[in-house]
Amino acid sequence: MTGTSRGGGHGTEARDGSLPRLEHEGLPQRVVFASGEAAARVRAEVERLGASRVMVIAAAAEAGLARAVTAGLPVALRWDEVVMHVPVEVAERARAAAAVHRADVLLSVGGGSTTGLAKAIALTTGLPIVAVPTTYAGSEATSVWGVTERARKATGVDARVLPRSVVYDATLTVSLPVPMSVASGLNALAHCVDAMWGPRADPIDRVLAGEGIRALAAGLPAVAVDPAGLPGREQTLYGTYLAAVAFSSAGSGLHHKICHVLGGRYDLPHAQTHAVLLPYVLAFNAPFAPQAERRIAAAFGAGSAVDGLERLRRDVDAPRALRDHGVTETELDDAVPAVLDALPQGNPRPVTGADVRRLLRAAWRGADPRRTNTEEERRR
Structure with missing residues (x-):
């Protein structure tokens, strides 16, 4: 589970070991660690969501890997326009495509830019995300989104962009150069x-x-x-x-x-x-x-x-x-x-x-x- 805490601040902890007053709220997310099992685990997560029209988001360089991960899924659309820092115009094209193809779940396979694009779509559509990271960006486990417009990156926090499920498979990161x-x-x-x-x-x-x-x-x-x-x-x-x-x-x-x-x-x-x-x-x-x-x-x-x-x-x-x-x-x-x-x-x-x-x-x-x-x- 991810978390948002209220009122914690960066204040020092008491020297006597007592716990300061705080509220710590966990956000709901399923997390699976299963090396070598990405395809089966992803299929299970999509079925759990009851989805039948999957929009697969993966950069062109990861197309082969994404096809292996999504084998047997009801794919409605594969989207490979993935750009660093998620330019707003790219996000808008992807949102439009999701609507045209009536996607009911977003499956991101890739690094932070890929997950970031899925989040940008989810932000305005409310579609659930299943994330399959292939780098160590960490965006898949946060409710933080970001898009760039006119050389200025805007970020925010919204529960809609937190992926419902994350499947971590270390074998998918082996091809990432050192x-x-x-x-x-x-x-x-x-x-x-x-x-x-x-x-x-x-x-x-x-x-x-x-x-x-x-x-x-x-x-x-x-x-x-x-x-x-x-x-x-x-x-x-x-x-x-x-x-x-x-x-x-x-x-x-x-x-x-x-x-x-x-x-x-x-x-x-x-x-x-x-x-x-x-x-x-x-x-x-x-x-x-x-x-x-x-x-x-x-x-x-x-x-x-x-x-x-x-x-x-x-x-x-x-x-x-x-x-x-x-x-x-x-x-x-x-x-x-x-x-x-x-x-x-x-x-x-x-x-x-x-x-x-x-x-x-x-x-x-x-x-x-x-x-x-x-x-x-x-x-x-």
């Missing part, structure tokens, strides 16, 4: 970090996020060493799910707000942008959230949260700099006002325009996030 697996997995890890201090974060979210970090820190190096092996892929999918559940409850923190602005404005690759930005946001916030910092460090088995993340990034040869992804340093300055407009409530540390500019420029260069933060603190 560099993309790493970037996607670090995107999942960013969900865990934001869940530690998101605007609605509570102790339940932090426990889920901590276990998610532990699983991802174990799974991703195993994937890098043995891409065809299932144990690392299974651990990474497990961590991805926990990360998404925690994030859906806690809400978007500073990291995701920055990445949404950059992705919509410059059409940057989603997973790589998250992978590059994460250590800089972590280094920025961690000194002002000591309890969260200790949880993250413990999940990594490291002396500090940033050291643990840097060790993982080194072990998996993670993406390092925004300049490698088609944006110039001076362009990033133009994004600062949009980031300030999107700042989440209750960030552990006050954020100024100068802070955002410094963080983005450090990420553009690929500077050491630990040294960047130290130098900044010396100047203050």
